[in-house]
Each structure stands twice: as structure tokens, then as C-alpha cells.
Amino acid sequence: AQSVTQPDIHITVSEGASLELRCNYSYGATPYLFWYVQSPGQGLQLLLKYFSGDTLVQGIKGFEAEFKRSQSSFNLRKPSVHWSDAAEYFCAVGRGNAGNMLTFGGGTRLMVKP
Amino acid sequence: NAGVMQNPRHLVRRRGQEARLRCSPMKGHSHVYWYRQLPEEGLKFMVYLQKENIIDESGMPKERFSAEFPKEGPSILRIQQVVRGDSAAYFCASSETTGELFFGEGSRLTVL
Numbered sequence: 001a002q003s004v005t006q007p008d009i010h011i012t013v014s015e016g017a018s019l020e021l022r023c024n025y026s027y028g029a030t031p032y033l034f035w036y037v038q039s040p041g042q043g044l045q046l047l048l049k050y051f052s053g054d055t056l057v058q059g060i061k062g063f064e065a066e067f068k069r070s071q072s073s074f075n076l077r078k079p080s081v082h083w084s085d086a087a088e089y090f091c092a093v094g095r096g097n098a099g100n101m102l103t104f105g106g107g108t109r110l111m112v113k114p
Numbered sequence: 115n116a117g118v119m120q121n122p123r124h125l126v127r128r129r130g131q132e133a134r135l136r137c138s139p140m141k142g143h144s145h146v147y148w149y150r151q152l153p154e155e156g157l158k159f160m161v162y163l164q165k166e167n168i169i170d171e172s173g174m175p176k177e178r179f180s181a182e183f184p185k186e187g188p189s190i191l192r193i194q195q196v197v198r199g200d201s202a203a204y205f206c207a208s209s210e211t212t213g214e215l216f217f218g219e220g221s222r223l224t225v226l
Binding site: 101 | 118145147149155156157158159162170205207209211213214215216217218219220
């Protein structure tokens with residue numbers, strides 16, 4: 001069965017600093033991988049996704065993620081964090097023909113210091 | 115172009131009552147998914163439906179929970195005889211045949 005681990009429950013960074021959120025997955029086949037962001041009291045918004053091809057994926061809001069098969073990882077990065085990036089971030093792996101059956105990690109809560 | 119609409123946004127029930135959560139998918143989407151988010155946890159898959167069919171219900175508790183997506187109208191997640199442990203945020207997502215899931219803003223159930 002597939003699983004997703006986000007080792008960091010909380011991360012605090014200063015505004016303008018770089019960010020990396022870790023995600024490790026377990027899945028028997030080539031994975032469909034996703035990062036979502038959730039602001040307090042809101043639903044989830046898709047930041048980016050990996051299905052195949054280039055292992056470095058660009059997303060919205062200046063985020064990117066790199067798929068590393070050898071490490072079973074799909075870490076999310078942003079070169080310069082803005083205060084509005086404070087939110088909870090979820091990594092997910094998808095199964096099914098279109099990767100539409102998602103298994104989520106436990107999430108990483110990002111706090112941004114001024 | 116409305117997104118995924120869920121209602122009610124907040125629902126309070128006493129133990130033993132029934133909770134009904136509704137989800138209207140995005141226009142043109144025929145696939146609906148329900149997820150549950152317990153406090154301080156990630157989302158857990160519950161059920162995947164297409165119109166009039168349950169495709170995958172591997173995440174649904176065996177008792178008290180049911181879901182439907184009728185030919186007309188919204189998808190309904192029904193929880194009978196609620197208990198305190200059912201308190202959570204329930205998220206609905208929809209998609210076209212393939213591709214990205216779009217999530218609603220969730221329904222937050224509180225069981226007293």
C-alpha cells in the first residue's frame with residue numbers, strides 16, 4: 001500500500017529565506033505526486049504535480065519540487081518565502097489510472113517570521 | 115464558474131443524531147471524492163464516486179457511514195448515530211474523467 005511521510009510537522013522560516021519541505025513516499029509503481037497548500041479554515045489548493053517527464057516541476061506561487069526516484073522523495077522548495085506563504089502543506093501520492101486516488105502525508109505547518 | 119460547493123460549512127450534532135453533508139462538484143465534473151481530516155492530521159481518503167456508482171469505498175468505516183452521488187443533485191455523505199470521534203472536517207473534491215482534483219472548503223462537523 002502507498003504511504004507518504006512528511007518528517008517535519010512544523011517549520012519556521014524568516015521572510016525572504018529559502019524553504020524546503022520534505023516528502024518521502026512509498027509506492028510500488030511510478031508515482032503520481034502532488035503538493036497541496038491549505039490555509040486556515042480553507043480547502044486545499046494544488047501547488048504542483050508530477051506525473052512523468054522532467055523531474056523538476058514548477059508550480060504556482062513560485063514553488064518547485066524535485067522528484068528523486070532513488071530517494072523516494074518529492075521535496076518542495078521556494079527560494080524566497082513571503083509572509084503569505086504561512087499555511088499547511090500536504091504532499092500526496094496518487095494511485096489509479098489517472099493518479100486521482102490520493103494518499104496524503106500528515107502535513108507540515110509553515111510559519112513565517114517577519 | 116463556481117468551484118466545488120460544500121454545505122453546510124459547519125454542522126453541530128449531538129451524539130446519536132444523523133449528519134448529512136452535501137457536495138456539488140464543479141460544472142462538468144462527474145467524479146467525486148470524500149476525504150476526512152481529523153484535528154492536526156492529514157486528509158484520509160474515504161470514498162470515490164461517479165454518477166450513481168461507488169467506485170472505491172475502501173476508506174469508509176464499515177458502519178454508520180454511507181455515500182451517494184445520484185444522477186441528479188449533489189453527492190451526499192451520511193453519518194448515522196454520530197459519535198464524538200466523528201468530529202472532523204470533511205472535504206469533497208471533484209474531477210473530470212482524469213486529472214486534477216479540485217477541493218471544496220470543507221464541512222466541519224462537531225459532535226457534542
